[in-house]
Amino acid sequence: MILIAMGVSGAGKTRIGEMLAERLQCSFTDGDAFHSAANKEKMHKGIPLTDEDRWPWLKTIRAAIEEKQHADEAAVFTCSSLKRSYRDVLRGGDRDVVFVYLKGSYEVLHERLQTRTGHFFDPSLLQSQLDTLEEPGEDEAITVSIELSPDAIVDEVLVQMKLR
Incomplete structure (x- = not known):
């Protein structure tokens, strides 16, 4: 099985992805590592x-x-996966690719981005990502609120995976 933690910047994809990989005893790969230098610069x-x-x-x-x-x-991956067409590419028609949508309000996301350091993402792009986001439906992803604690988010994802 492949899990992809998705959502806009500041949703906690990396932290939750790492925690899921640890709990599932599998590898973790941050999708940001695959961005080209040109994308990161933009x-x-x-x-x-x-x-x-x-x-x-x-x-x-x-x-x-x-x-x-x-x-x-x-394995657990992270990727913003903002549009359904992007998720379709990542899914590739495979049933064992499961998305975990980390959903949060603009206010919570903005606050997180203001305190984040050492990341190439300019916080001014948050609204652009939210404008691009096509929220996945229940048929596409497990949705969890980022207002829960990281441990509670991981617990909820694991419960929802068992129900699928």
């Missing part, structure tokens, strides 16, 4: 990425997912 400058910027990035993540599947390994 975001650092506060320039929103376009679909053309994102397609190669998404395809690279999908290739990493396929490597894990071919090795018969469970």
